[in-house]
Every structure is written in C-alpha cells, then in structure tokens.
Amino acid sequence: MASYSSITISTLSLLLLLLLVGSSSAQLSTNYYSKTCSNVESTVKSVVQSAISKEKRMGASLLRLFFHDCFVNGCDGSILLDDTSSFTGEKNANPNKNSARGFDVVDNIKTAVEKVCPGVVSCADILAIASRDSVVTLGGPSWNVKLGRRDAKTASQSAANNGIPPPTSSLSNLISKFQGVGLSTKDMVALSGAHTIGQARCTNFRARIYNESNIDNSLAQTRQGNCPKTSGSGDNNLAPLDLQTPTSFDNNYFKNLISNKGLLHSDQQLFNGGSTASTVRSYSSNPSTFNSDFTAAMIKMGDISPLTGSSGEIRKNCRKTN
Ligand code: HEM
Ligand SMILES: *[C@@H]1O[C@H](CO)[C@@H](O)[C@H](O)[C@H]1NC(C)=O
DSSP states (O other): OHHHHHHHHHHHHHHHHHHHHHHHHHTOBTTTTTTTOTTHHHHHHHHHHHHHHHOTHHHHHHHHHHHHHHTTTSSSSGGGOOOOSSOOOSTTSTTTTTTOOOHHHHHHHHHHHHHHSTTTSOHHHHHHHHHHHHHHHTTOOOOOOOBOOBBOSOOOHHHHHHHSOOTTOOHHHHHHHHHTTTOOHHHHHHHHGGGGSSEEEHHHHHHHHHHOSSSOHHHHHHHHTTSOSSTTSSTTOEEESSSSOTTSOSSHHHHHHHTTOOSSHHHHHTTSSSTTHHHHHHHHHOHHHHHHHHHHHHHHHHTSSOBOTTSSBOOSBTTBOO
C-alpha cells in the first residue's frame, strides 16, 4: 500500500514536472492581449498594409525578420536590437548584414502600438503579427497568431551566424538546422515556400547561376545578365526568388523547383532527387495543402523558445533594451 501510493506520488510529480517544462510555449495564446490591448492586431495590420502599399517587397522583408528572430535563441525580438558596448547583436551577422530590412517599419508599428497601449506589447509579438499580416496582404493564407512572448535583453551575433542556414546548405544541413529548433522536414519544406516572395542578392546565387548544372538554362542566362561572375562586383544586385510572381504569396515557388528554377542552391536542394521531392510535388499541384502546412509550420516556428512569465521584458523601443 505504502509502495503503491509512493509510486502514484512520484508519477504525479513527474507529470507535473513535464507540464512545467512544456509550459513555456503553452503560455502563448491567441487572446493574450484581449484585455490589455484589444486593438493590437488592427493597429499592427494598418501599419503593415500601408508599408506594403508603398513597397510590396516589405511584406517579404518582415516575414523574413520573424524567421531570423525565431531561429536565434527563439522568437524573442533579439534580431531587432542594435549593437551595444556590452554585446554584438544579430543585425550585422552574415545572414543579416546588408540583407535584413524592415527595421524602420517595425519601429513605426511599435510607435503606433505604444500609442494605444503603452508598455504592454512585446517587439517579438509585433514580428509574429506583422508576418501573418504580410502574408495575408500579399494574397496568402491567414491564421490566428499566438501571443504572449516577451523581449530578450541581449542578442548574439555568433548565435545568428550558427543558427540561420546559409544558401549554400545541402538538403541534410537544412533538415538538421530545422530539426535543431524542433521543426520537421515537412515544416522546413512548407516554410521554404516563403521564397515565393522577395528578393535575393547576387552574392547569394552567383555560384549557382554560373556553376551548377541543375538549373534551367534560360534562368541562369537571365540572372547572369545582372549578376557578374567576378565576386565583388554587383554583389548586392537583386533578383526575385520567384521569377514569376515575387509579390504574390502563392505556390509558384514549388512549381519553379520542379522546373529547376530555384534561385538559391538551398532552394533547389528541396527538389534534387532527395527525400523532399514528393512534398514539393504535392505543394506544387495543391495550393490548399501548401497553405495549411505553411500556416501550421508558422505557428510551430512562432512557438520556438519564447520568453514568458518574468523572463525578458516588454521593450519600449524595439532597437534597445529598457
Ligand atoms: C530553408 C532555409 C532558408 C535559407 C537557406 C534561406 C536563405 C535566404 C537567402 C540567402 C535570402 C536572400 C537574402 C539576400 O540575398 O539578401 C532569403 C530571402 C528571403 N527569405 Fe529565406 N531562407 C530560408 C528559409 C526561409 C524561411 C523559413 C522564411 C520564412 C518563413 C524565409 C523568408 C525569406 C524571404 C521572405 C526572403 C526575401 C526577403 C526580402 O526580399 O527582403 N526564408 N532567404
Ligand atoms: C565555379 O567553380 C570553379 C571551380 O570550383 C571556381 O573556381 C569558380 O570560382 C566558381 N565560380 C563561381 C562564379 O562561383
């Protein structure tokens, strides 16, 4: 009897422990600000829409900021911090330098949100909402955004260099980078569909258009026209990741891959005879499957290691700690 109840008690404490450990993402909820800032979503949306109406690419840039935030110590707004004397942040890490953009739009969103509910909404949550609104504004699917993240008090350049996959990645590198943050191979393929919008710089696709054989010949020719072979010249010249509709969130990215028209080496890795080819085919012919897998994966990505409770802070200015 005594041993029976001690087993029960230890089982219960184990369950309790598991609940506590698992609760950091369980604390996020879609109605987190319903009492404290019920207008947060409409406020974010209006700034995002006006930024995209000025420049359609901004939707892509905001979506990418969320990805680069979440992959580096979780979705904690760390990418938004400027460098300080006590830490070198993420803005100048390799994947972000001369590349990550939209910080001024995030500032505008934060200013608008602070006006309606000062000191309540985190910069990390602003990125999560702005990403959803960007996808929707460019014609993609919608989803309910989980909220309640708090903002990091520090940022790490080396964590950004190590956490964000480079465009030279092989399929197995991509799979393991995503697995490292709890995302499946299917999530990885679905999230890569974000490359149906936005632009890339010559330096990131030069080797592919001059040296790779699994690329459509006419795409390679066209891209060579604005991306000189010699490294150092034209490094920042831009080309659309989706050659057809770079400002529409659709499933063309996957159609491109099937005809060897992925712009980045890493893009084409998803359809190069490997294990992800069948998922690419499925998304290319079935936009609703892509949409539902993409939204599910965005929610999962948004759950990566959030700061909750008394961890972190609610930054007043997204560029610096309070
Ligand atoms: C699978 C691994 C990924 C790799 C290797 C990768 C790599 C890149 C690279 C190299 C660029 C161009 C940057 C430049 O040349 O300045 C880019 C752009 C972009 N990426 Fe990714 N990416 C990946 C996954 C993702 C994910 C998961 C998302 C979002 C869910 C995303 C969203 C974007 C967007 C929207 C752009 C265009 C940004 C703009 O026009 O400002 N990427 N990515
Ligand atoms: C193509 O590959 C060759 C041989 O590896 C290398 O020397 C050259 O720099 C590469 N060219 C580009 C544009 O990447």
